[in-house]
Amino acid sequence: MPRWSRRIAGVVAALAVSVGSSIQLAVADEPEPSYSYLGGLAAQLAGPGGPPPGANDWSCRPSAAHPNPVVLLHGLSNDTITWNSLAPVLAGAGFCVFTTTYGTGPLGPIGAITPVEESAHQIGAFIDRVLAATGAAKVDLVGHSMGGAVPFYYLNYLGGVPKIDDYVAMGAPLHGTTLSGIQSMFAGILERQPAIEALLNDRCGPCQMSYGSPFLRTLNADPAIAPDIRFTTIVSRYDEIATPYVTGLLDGPNVRNIVLQDRCATDYTEHYELTADPVAIREVVNALDPAHAQPPTCAVVLPFLGPIGR
Template identity: 85%
Template sequence: MSRWPKYVAGVCAAFALTVASAIQVAAADDEPVAPSYSYVGGLAAQVTRPGGPPPGANDWSCRPSSVHPNPVVLLHGLSNDTITWNSLSPVLAGAGFCVFTTTYGTGPLGPIGAITPVEESAVQIGAFIDHVLTVTGAAKVDLVGHSMGGAVPFYYLNHLGGVSKIDDYIAMGAPLHGTTLSGLQSMFAGLLEQPAIDELLTSRCGPCQLSYGAPFLRTLNADPAIAPDIRFTMIVSRYDEIATPYTTGLLDGPNVHNIVLQDLCATDYTEHYELTADPVAVRAVLDALEPARAEPASCAVVLPFIGPVGR
């Protein structure tokens, strides 16, 4: 008999226990001292503090220091800032960065953002960046985006004058060249190619605009050459099930640093959603923002959704 059903059952049981534990911790302490390094920690935060900013974010009295002159703006994917940045935000704040997040592009899915067309989401992101710059007095921000949040800003760079306002651009699992959704797209290819349905989806659905082969990808123009002074860091996982193939999150250029997490830690089984909480990926973000203080990755067994084992 195959061991696969037992493995799946074991992962599901561990996931359920981790969710329950994370909810208990979040309910007991509204401002956790340490990040959970688990995607389910973000889910628990959404249950206990729905729509609230992640720990360490949106302190509008924060002023960038000479060591960290750029505020860091965190941009979620098909989710929201509460869920996505529950782990990374307190790490960055603890390292001395001014951290700011927003949920953009909300639509029919309630608290879930990055739904609206890329053009609309990019306008909202641009307005938020302008607000951060005005309040903090900084000249530029550093961007850290996950999934759609790592792709949409290219529209901001290309079409909304964002190049001069960005210093570091860090993307995690971003569908920069489109996504096949692990092959699911091909199952509905015939339906999606119908002109009426294609027009309906692409006029109202941001993620649909970034499907593999979508014409909008030419408009997005994920080309680092448009901004030679911006430092691009692309972080991906070979086990990504949403931004597929995982190489869709990589770029080419002299101002690009591509990171495949499994090249740093072979026992990192992070998939798309755990990516923003994965300690190896979090370390890579810190290293990109502070290259002078870069440290080797501390490897552990990191499970999908659940996070590191034994940490």
Template identity: 75%
Template sequence: MRFPRRWVLLFATAATLLATQATVAAEPAPSYSYLSGVLAQLRGPDLPPPGANDWSCRPSAEHPNPVVLLHGLSNQTLTWQTLSPVLKQAGYCVFTTTYGTGALGPLGALTPVPESARQIGDFIDRVRAATGVAKVDLVGHSMGGAVPFYYLNYLGGVPEIGNYVALGAPLHGSTLSGAEAPFSALLSALGVRDQVVAQCGPCDMAPDSPFLRVLNADPAIAPDIRFTTIVSRYDEIATPYTTGQLAGPNVRNIVLQDLCATDFTEHYELTADPVTVREVLNALDPANARPPFCTLVLPFVGPPAG
């Protein structure tokens, strides 16, 4: 028995649609919880998160800039289990790396800021070469939101960046919820403060550090870059939380609790927080921005049903 050609085409189309739906259904939904990064790190230390580092990816006309995700005192696995697959599903080419590793094994952002910035710059050059683009967009958490200012100021990075999104970044130093001063005093008492600071990027981010003038977190140096900062009033690492904000006509500052009073995200959950994720998407594609959905978000674990 022979089926009419239009039936064959119809069956083939239906089978293709069903297969596509099955593939989509089989893809796990991103977990809006920092704990998903912890579990991923235990399963495969320092592996790129889902959706990242497809070096054959070519940016679309809708999203012409690849997105480079930069962790803080952490690594690519711990930090980007949520945002990386969300961006990939939204049609972006996504790239991650672990930079600045030191004595703490898989944790990065430890080396002096100039060295971390050089590694970031080299990675951005690799992404640009692979994708054939002139610019990338940056999304950085904590030190990953601060270190690129050195790249902009001293390593020729300004023309290579379109959007710069900083999440809970110690742009003006951090008191570490009051722990920085006694820690610094202890190092001074032991006579090793200068040596430690010289070898440790985060250790050079005290609010009174002369290095902050060198870092020069001033968006005026790059008026064509769109800067977005996202901070939480419950941040326990980048403190006060206002250290993560900038000033200038090319800046948008977002305080999560101004958008959602029941969002109790702290420093680490920030990269998996659903309100943050929505605002990152809005920052990268403002023409298609949507308001975030406000729900209860708990520290570290995210939404209770997440």
């Protein structure tokens, strides 16, 4: 069993008898969202490919309090699974929320598969559609995993900088990922088969984000390219996909980095639960509406399962 699997299994076992406090988020007249990755999977089974609750109301017009529509970008997943928890929270807080599944390929409903360049073009087209529909001048981006990294290509090469106000990256492999050490195993194989490596990099977006990949220099995840954009990163020390977890952090005067365990030591969320984690969700809302920021209330949050005691 890989080291990260043993670590997470141990955490789950240790916390199975723990009692955690709940976290309260103000969601006006909205059904209580499922703060669990499993809730997103259930939503996909019930309505494959459907928009998450509160998202993609194309008649929504941004308010003075929240003038930027929010575009949510999934990682190696889709919008139905990834944003089942966050989308209704943001909609209930008064944001216009939009999601799309981009970069689909041979894995059917799973997106973020295609090369980063192709995914970035699709994301750019969707942002233009949102701006045209809402009449807004800019959007706020919230991206998970690949969805937090791909937009840097959009900023660097596709004219995206003036269209973005806030940029929130959750568990994003901004500087590449070792996949908890698995990447090094594949790297040894690919060194002996360079033709296979070239083929993968031409067709596989996640492959471009491997630690040490030359493409990372092209991606150029540097917030200095957009000094007027406010960047927020949210990471978990228990992330098993974007590893080491510091790959999800940025450096610059326009950056705010959040390590969840610095906010709440009993938050054991890993990569997939991250977008449903109530502590992380509170930090996303704070990033998008800093004038009304509230400290998160700590909870015991389990990998994949979510908070205890909600």
